[in-house]
Amino acid sequence: EAGVAQSPRYKIIEKRQSVAFWCNPISGHATLYWYQQILGQGPKLLIQFQNNGVVDDSQLPKDRFSAERLKGVDSTLKIQPAKLEDSAVYLCASSGMAVEAFFGQGTRLTVV
Amino acid sequence: SQELEQSPQSLIVQEGKNLTINCTSSKTLYGLYWYKQKYGEGLIFLMMLQKGGEEKSHEKITAKLDEKKQQSSLHITASQPSHAGIYLCGADYGGSQGNLIFGKGTKLSVKP
Numbered sequence: 001e002a003g004v005a006q007s008p009r010y011k012i013i014e015k016r017q018s019v020a021f022w023c024n025p026i027s028g029h030a031t032l033y034w035y036q037q038i039l040g041q042g043p044k045l046l047i048q049f050q051n052n053g054v055v056d057d058s059q060l061p062k063d064r065f066s067a068e069r070l071k072g073v074d075s076t077l078k079i080q081p082a083k084l085e086d087s088a089v090y091l092c093a094s095s096g097m098a099v100e101a102f103f104g105q106g107t108r109l110t111v112v
Numbered sequence: 113s114q115e116l117e118q119s120p121q122s123l124i125v126q127e128g129k130n131l132t133i134n135c136t137s138s139k140t141l142y143g144l145y146w147y148k149q150k151y152g153e154g155l156i157f158l159m160m161l162q163k164g165g166e167e168k169s170h171e172k173i174t175a176k177l178d179e180k181k182q183q184s185s186l187h188i189t190a191s192q193p194s195h196a197g198i199y200l201c202g203a204d205y206g207g208s209q210g211n212l213i214f215g216k217g218t219k220l221s222v223k224p
Binding site (some may be wrong): 004031033040041042043044045048050055056091093095099100101102103104105106108 | 116143145147152153154155156157160200202207208209210211212213214215216217
């Protein structure tokens with residue numbers, strides 16, 4: 001089966017600019033996650049969706065980050081405006097009936 | 113303070129040698145997940161442990177969860193260059209399904 005697809009793979013932007021990431025989960029997976037992984041750290045959950053509803057967004061910096069999952073399938077994560085400390089890899093993951101999550105390859109964001 | 117501590121932070125071993133990576137939680141675990149990450153890529157699920165005393169194996173990798181459910185170890189037998197990467201443990205503390213707290217990871221290098 002196809003895995004979790006993310007795009008773009010890499011993005012370089014200047015601070016205060018906006019950026020958006022896209023994720024297509026594994027077909028049939030109801031749960032979708034966005035994680036932020038700063039260099040040298042483990043991934044940190046930003047937001048979790050169950051179908052098109054938000055389950056947990058307690059660690060999402062809502063003043064600049066937003067995410068949506070229209071129709072319970074694809075999802076986009078947006079940062080507006082970006083700060084230098086937002087430089088990280090943004091990982092999307094999905095899970096279905098099984099407990100474990102399957103991860104995409106991530107989008108590496110560099111803010112200069 | 114970090115809820116989940118991994119040790120060592122990095123490890124260099126000669127091909128064919130055995131090694132162990134530890135993951136210690138400051139709180140009782142509902143479940144413990146092990147993932148592997150190669151540079152620039154997403155996370156690959158290895159194993160999940162839920163019961164105290166549980167032990168699981170996959171090829172040459174064995175993971176255990178201690179009786180008190182606050183520590184896990186990952187053991188690799190006869191290491192190979194293909195085992196190189198970053199090993200991450202993720203803790204389920206009873207939040208929403210799939211909501212994991214990750215450690216900082218252990219970087220493993222295997223010298224041929």
